[in-house]
């Protein structure tokens with residue numbers, strides 16, 4: 001199983017330093033549940049999304065605060081835009097569930113469809129694996145795994161958002177019609193926002209841009225979220241734009 005080779009197993013109980021510094025950012029009500037693949041709907045463009053948010057990791061040492069809120073908020077936003085959304089929150093976001101849900105996303109999308117993938121949780125730059133996300137049971141899943149999995153997708157309109165530390169290598173996903181919004185660079189951190197934000201800082205401003213500030217594109221919302229995040233926190237948000245023109249949700 002080539003997939004497993006890219007995942008480091010010995011992480012339990014001892015994450016290298018530099019895991020999400022102070023937490024994530026997130027907050028807001030949300031609803032997220034699994035959605036279907038939109039069968040039986042109008043002949044409009046098929047829109048499908050997978051949203052993952054992990055605040056509650058195995059044990060208490062690595063728990064974050066608003067990543068589950070981030071996921072619910074992204075799910076609600078995307079549903080409002082007509083996406084069929086599957087969510088994996090906290091303990092649901094295991095390695096095997098992430099694998100099967102990414103496979104579902106691939107099966108649910110075809111050329112011409114619009115796809116979104118959002119993740120909020122720990123990010124870590126492993127010496128060998130590069131930028132990785134962390135599953136709820138503390139497995140690292142590297143950017144290479146994502147590049148491999150999404151290489152079989154047919155859509156040329158895919159939005160990715162990673163609200164996690166040291167996640168900059170995910171820029172590798174940003175080719176052929178894919179736009180990647182990241183809350184960090186390969187060595188920088190991101191943070192949970194204040195209680196009034198109740199979201200990760202990056203997610204808070206990204207959704208603020210889309211829901212309250214009049215931005216309608218991934219690119220515009222990123223510029224706003226980057227500016228707001230970097231002007232108030234020690235963050236370096238990054239993006240990779242492989243989508244020609246503006247990606248509208």
Ligand SMILES: [Ca+2]
Pocket residue numbers: 055056057058059060061063
């Ligand atoms: Ca926990």
Ligand SMILES: [Ca+2]
Pocket residue numbers: 105106107108109110152153154
């Ligand atoms: Ca597919």
Ligand SMILES: [Ca+2]
Pocket residue numbers: 226230235236237238
């Ligand atoms: Ca930046």
Ligand SMILES: [Ca+2]
Pocket residue numbers: 179219241242243244245246247
């Ligand atoms: Ca673009």
